[in-house]
Amino acid sequence: MSSSSYDIVIVGAGIVGAACAAELARAGLGVAVVEAGSIGGGATAAGMGHIVVMDDSEAQFALTKYSQDLWRELARELPHDSEYEECGTLWVAADDEEMAEVHRKKEFYGSRGVRVEALDEKALRGAEPNLREGLAGALLVPADSVTYPPCSARYLLEQAQSFGAQLFIGKPVVELTGNGAKLSDGNFISAGISVNAAGSWSPELTPGLNVQKRKGHLVITDRYPGYVRHQLVELGYLKSAHSISSDSVAFNVQPRATGQLLIGSSRQYGVEDKGVDHHILRRMIDRACEYMPRLSKLSAVRVWTGFRAATPDKLPLIGPHPEIKNLFLATGHEGLGITTSLGTAKLLSDQILKRAPVIPVEPYLPGRDHQEAAHA
Amino acid sequence: MPEMITLKVNGEIVEVAKGSMVSSAVAVAGAKMFRRSVSGEPRYPLCGMGICFECRVTIDGQPHCRSCQIPCRQWMVVVTDD
Numbered sequence: 439m440s441s442s443s444y445d446i447v448i449v450g451a452g453i454v455g456a457a458c459a460a461e462l463a464r465a466g467l468g469v470a471v472v473e474a475g476s477i478g479g480g481a482t483a484a485g486m487g488h489i490v491v492m493d494d495s496e497a498q499f500a501l502t503k504y505s506q507d508l509w510r511e512l513a514r515e516l517p518h519d520s521e522y523e524e525c526g527t528l529w530v531a532a533d534d535e536e537m538a539e540v541h542r543k544k545e546f547y548g549s550r551g552v553r554v555e556a557l558d559e560k561a562l563r564g565a566e567p568n569l570r571e572g573l574a575g576a577l578l579v580p581a582d583s584v585t586y587p588p589c590s591a592r593y594l595l596e597q598a599q600s601f602g603a604q605l606f607i608g609k610p611v612v613e614l615t616g617n618g619a620k621l622s623d624g625n626f627i628s629a630g631i632s633v634n635a636a637g638s639w640s641p642e643l644t645p646g647l648n649v650q651k652r653k654g655h656l657v658i659t660d661r662y663p664g665y666v667r668h669q670l671v672e673l674g675y676l677k678s679a680h681s682i683s684s685d686s687v688a689f690n691v692q693p694r695a696t697g698q699l700l701i702g703s704s705r706q707y708g709v710e711d712k713g714v715d716h717h718i719l720r721r722m723i724d725r726a727c728e729y730m731p732r733l734s735k736l737s738a739v740r741v742w743t744g745f746r747a748a749t750p751d752k753l754p755l756i757g758p759h760p761e762i763k764n765l766f767l768a769t770g771h772e773g774l775g776i777t778t779s780l781g782t783a784k785l786l787s788d789q790i791l792k793r794a795p796v797i798p799v800e801p802y803l804p805g806r807d808h809q810e811a812a813h814a
Numbered sequence: 815m816p817e818m819i820t821l822k823v824n825g826e827i828v829e830v831a832k833g834s835m836v837s838s839a840v841a842v843a844g845a846k847m848f849r850r851s852v853s854g855e856p857r858y859p860l861c862g863m864g865i866c867f868e869c870r871v872t873i874d875g876q877p878h879c880r881s882c883q884i885p886c887r888q889w890m891v892v893v894t895d896d
């Protein structure tokens with residue numbers, strides 16, 4: 439048994455743990471990061487890497503917008519393999535009802551300083567010729583982007599290391615307290631503050647967290663450069679992803695720098711099994727083909743699944759544990775953790791370092807009342 | 815004489831016996847390669863049974879078609895990498 443001591447020990451080297459490590463190490467703190475598997479090997483490797491401003495709630499907007507601005511700044515120094523590309527999002531409206539949503543969204547984003555443009559049917563077809571005819575239109579959000587998350591996580595950890603952070607990779611934590619982390623090999627990493635950034639596994643280390651696993655499937659195709667130009671998301675997504683309890687699928691396609699297409703997405707609660715569920719995969723692909731019929735002619739090379747860490751009010755937990763002293767949480771990022779990782783790192787560090795945050799932290803504090811917020 | 819089929823490979827007119835696979839037509843056309851790998855190497859059919867994906871070509875505008883598995887059709891347009 440040996441023991442070493444740090445200012446901060448962070449459990450989890452996903453994008454969230456990596457971003458927090460970079461921010462805290464840059465501020466001059468002694469940081470240790472402990473990861474059971476590999477860097478970015480959890481949800482971070484399974485996700486789509488769409489960096490997207492969202493408008494489910496004011497708090498979600500504030501965190502995604504703040505984070506997106508941080509990504510644009512970081513993009514200047516990101517390495518090539520992070521595949522950061524500002525391809526923009528097209529929120530696709532299938533009918534007049536969804537077109538009304540395009541206009542509502544346009545007003546919401548526009549009045550909060552996000553550049554947006556409404557496209558009619560013809561403009562949409564010009565922008566994305568492989569979409570089917572007869573769609574109503576779309577909202578273009580040009581500053582949204584995509585990245586390859588595991589490489590961005592690795593880059594953030596390299597930054598942390600350049601400021602003195604130590605990485606412990608392949609070391610499962612078996613117990614996490616406000617004093618540090620106990621590893622499965624018996625070693626103890628003691629720290630003034632512990633951070634649980636273990637994503638969908640965070641409740642295993644901190645029982646009682648209101649975080650649930652929400653399974654998702656993704657498909658990646660062979661290389662078809664130019665087939666899709668923007669990240670495409672159906673607006674019906676809002677209706678389906680909102681439902682907290684039932685399984686849902688949505689049309690969500692992303693162009694990768696390689697010319698490959700990532701096709702999503704599905705959401706399932708109450709499933710622990712990592713295996714591919716062919717029934718929901720079929721539904722997901724059928725949904726995608728409703729929007730892009732010729733997708734069925736492309737060849738897929740791989741299918742995989744991942745788990746989002748979902749909270750009842752769809753906002754992450756960022757800040758001190760309500761009861762355990764010196765334990766901080768940075769988890770519960772559901773389907774937006776790639777986007778919100780950078781804002782999370784700022785807000786967590788602001789609280790630890792007692793700096794003034796750029797956006798209010800209250801909506802994300804772990805001590806908030808989830809249930810009330812969920813019904814608001 | 816078997817029944818013949820006429821198609822285009824890289825713009826050249828090629829005649830093959832009915833029932834021939836596209837990979838045969840590409841060979842008859844004397845194409846330099848079937849495709850280029852991601853790292854730029856020339857690739858040719860390997861398994862001939864749809865498993866290795868090395869024989870991919872573009873058929874009637876559709877990329878990544880396994881030429882060893884697709885029978886030639888009259889006036890098919892086949893394009894290989896060069």
Ligand SMILES: Cc1cc2nc3c(=O)[nH]c(=O)nc-3n(C[C@H](O)[C@H](O)[C@H](O)COP(=O)(O)OP(=O)(O)OC[C@H]3O[C@@H](n4cnc5c(N)ncnc54)[C@H](O)[C@@H]3O)c2cc1C
Nearest residue numbers: 450452454474480481482485486488611637654775776777
């Ligand atoms: C299908 C799918 C699509 C998605 N698409 C997007 C998208 O387009 N845009 C977006 O912004 N987000 C997206 N997300 C969400 C995003 O992937 C996650 O929110 C994000 O990766 C969470 O990062 P994390 O660091 O919190 O978790 P993870 O990446 O899961 O990291 C947690 C780490 O903790 C480690 N760990 C767990 N327990 C222990 C332990 N006991 N000891 C040591 N280490 C431990 C794990 O090994 C893991 O590496 C998607 C998610 C899924 C599943």
Ligand code: FES
Nearest residue numbers: 862864866867882
């Ligand atoms: S030669 Fe192997 S798939 Fe065609």
